[in-house]
Amino acid sequence: MKFELEARKRTLQGSGASRRLRRQNRVPAIVYGGPAAVQLIDLDHNEILLDLRKEAFHSSILTLNIDGARESVVLRDSQMHPWKPLVLHCDFQRVDAGHAIHQRVPLHFINAEIAPGVKISGGNVSHVHNDVEVSCLPQDLPAFIEVDLKDLEAGHAIHASELVFPPGVKPVLHGDDYVLVSISAKKGGDEAEGAAAS
Numbered sequence: 001m002k003f004e005l006e007a008r009k010r011t012l013q014g015s016g017a018s019r020r021l022r023r024q025n026r027v028p029a030i031v032y033g034g035p036a037a038v039q040l041i042d043l044d045h046n047e048i049l050l051d052l053r054k055e056a057f058h059s060s061i062l063t064l065n066i067d068g069a070r071e072s073v074v075l076r077d078s079q080m081h082p083w084k085p086l087v088l089h090c091d092f093q094r095v096d097a098g099h100a101i102h103q104r105v106p107l108h109f110i111n112a113e114i115a116p117g118v119k120i121s122g123g124n125v126s127h128v129h130n131d132v133e134v135s136c137l138p139q140d141l142p143a144f145i146e147v148d149l150k151d152l153e154a155g156h157a158i159h160a161s162e163l164v165f166p167p168g169v170k171p172v173l174h175g176d177d178y179v180l181v182s183i184s185a186k187k188g189g190d191e192a193e194g195a196a197a198s
Contacts, residue, residue, distance in 0.1 A: 001056045001143065004063040005048065007041040018089070029090040031064065031073060036094065041066055049087050052078055056143045059105045059131075061095060072138065074103055095138040102172055104131045106144045109181060117154035117183030125149065129180045132160055133172040140168035147181060157182035 010021070010028065018028045026042040041064070051057045057075065064071045073092035081088060095101055107130055117123040132145060145163055152158060157179045160171050 001054075001060060002063070003051060003057055003060055004065060005043055005051070007043050007064050007066045009067055010040045010042050013040060022086075022088075027087045027090060029092060031066070031071065031092045031094060033073075034094040034096060039066065043090065045087060048078075048090060049085060052080075052087065055106050059103060059141065059143060061138050061141060062092070064092060072097075074101060074138075097138055100135050100137055101141070102133055102135050103141060104133050105142055106131045107147050107180060108144045109147045109149060111148055111150035115149040115152045115183060117152050117156065117185075118149075121154035121183075122186040123154035123183040124186075126182050126184055127180075128157075128182065129160075129178065132163065132180065134165065134169050135172050136169040140166065142166050142169060149181065149183075152181075152183050154183050154185040 007029070008026075010017075013028075021028050021042050022045070025045045027045050027048050029041050029043055031039040031041060060074075062073050062075065064073050072095050074095055075090065076093045077089075077091040079088040079090075080086065109125070109127065112118060112125045115125070118125060134142075134145075142165075145165065147158060147163060149158070158181050159177045159179055160173055161177045163171065163180070165171065
């Protein structure tokens with residue numbers, strides 16, 4: 001999925017300037033990274049709010065159209081109001097087609113209902129992580145990584161290193177091959193069966 005955002009350069013900074021922008025339904029943001037200087041921008045609030053609700057927006061290469069100049073970026077951070085549907089600030093990092101980036105990518109878990117640990121053993125699926133950090137060139141960045149649970153048995157887990165990654169995409173493990181998802185055994189299985197039989 002391709003995302004293109006219209007943005008304007010801004011020169012004023014500080015909390016007062018940000019408040020004035022928000023009253024105009026604009027969101028203050030910043031673009032950094034690469035050889036170019038840090039650029040202060042602002043975005044249309046309703047447009048960015050709708051985009052932030054889309055899973056793919058957080059793991060895609062985005063195009064910022066800043067006063068007619070296009071830049072490829074990834075979303076690095078967004079700040080929301082504690083309880084209102086209000087975007088307070090966004091951070092974007094420039095990407096270069098020739099340099100690898102690190103980005104968190106969502107996990108899509110499939111076939112949980114036919115996993116032996118669920119269907120046969122009556123266990124429960126426990127999602128420990130819902131995304132995984134990957135390293136790849138910008139053009140290879142996947143929208144999501146699929147995790148197939150069809151062979152997962154009760155008491156077993158799938159680790160980050162066991163995922164199947166697209167060509168050119170590698171997991172960033174930081175030395176820890178962490179658990180992504182597991183199926184816990186049904187509690188008190190034998191005792192419950194014995195009680196039911198008596």
